[in-house]
Amino acid sequence: MSDTLEKVQAIVVEHLGVEAEKVSASASFIEDLGADSLDTVELVMAFEEEFGIEIPDDAAESILSVGDAISFIDSVKK
Amino acid sequence: MINLREKKALLTGASGGIGKAVARELIAAGANVCLTGRNEEELLKLQNELGDNADIIIADLSDHANIISLVKEAEEKLGGIDILVNNAGITKDNIFLRMSDEEWNDVIDINLNSTFKMTKAVIRGMVKRRYGRIINITSVIGVAGMAGQSNYSASKAAIIGMSKSLAQEVGSRSITVNCIAPGFIETNMTAGLSEARKEEILKSIVVKRLGLPEDVSGAVSYLASDSASYITGQTIHINGGMLMI
């Protein structure tokens, strides 16, 4: 879990140019981190690459926060 | 001089009249091009003519799975796609009162749905690389309409609308999305028209001749070039003045 959190945090920091401490599990990409809708697509693509997984469009649409991303990634990585 | 050196392009409908002219134009500007269509013989001939910077992939765009594998193969061959030209298209004319579901669906499927699917498959890579040129070949008929072509005009008008929406979504990633709307161009698509019909069309063409594929292809390489980075969501009309918008 914490490993996933770290990697997700790093991707979000790099992609959105936000400070690491803002990227908490409860942070919403759009509301808290200033992402636009295309940023959220790009984040999902970056997660797919980093974790070697595929995130189908309908699942991707429900990944709205850092915590959502972590729990989705952990659920498929098991 | 238009310079597309180092640029990688995927072109559908490359075996057709306009497609061949576009392929020649892109190659002449220095791009690496993946040519696709169903007609292997025509594509091989074209590849022989164009040389090492042209690759071919045979694919039928009526099948969704083919589109996914086509784009994957093209990305592998080219090492990414900078330019996508959605040019494949068909007509199945009939007056509206007699138009069958099949005629309607076939034209919507090849012209519109394949444009959506091709673009969707290609755009991810463009978003990631923050560069892209999507060029969709529509038609004057999509803007002006034409008796007997309600399916075709619907498909082409829809592509114009789609392009405007997509242009707004991806503009911030340096991706432009534009359409080219040819008028009457002499290719297989128009070869079946009667002389009387051609004469009649000619009357409405201000420059008093039918168009050639080469009249269209220059606009494709221009829109694909860096000189056109401030043009997006637009439709360039190439119709000899047949319709002025």
Ligand SMILES: NC(=O)c1ccc[n+]([C@@H]2O[C@H](COP(=O)([O-])OP(=O)(O)OC[C@H]3O[C@@H](n4cnc5c(N)ncnc54)[C@H](OP(=O)(O)O)[C@@H]3O)[C@@H](O)[C@H]2O)c1
């Ligand atoms: N000619 C005109 O007056 C005119 C005017 C306005 C717009 N346009 C548009 O320009 C574009 C090119 O047309 P054209 O005049 O060059 O006609 P064309 O010579 O008939 O070429 C049509 C192209 O579409 C491809 N195609 C058709 N069905 C396909 C399928 N199921 N899967 C894959 N490829 C398919 C054909 O490839 P294969 O044969 O290899 O399958 C061919 O390369 C079309 O979108 C057309 O609507 C033409």
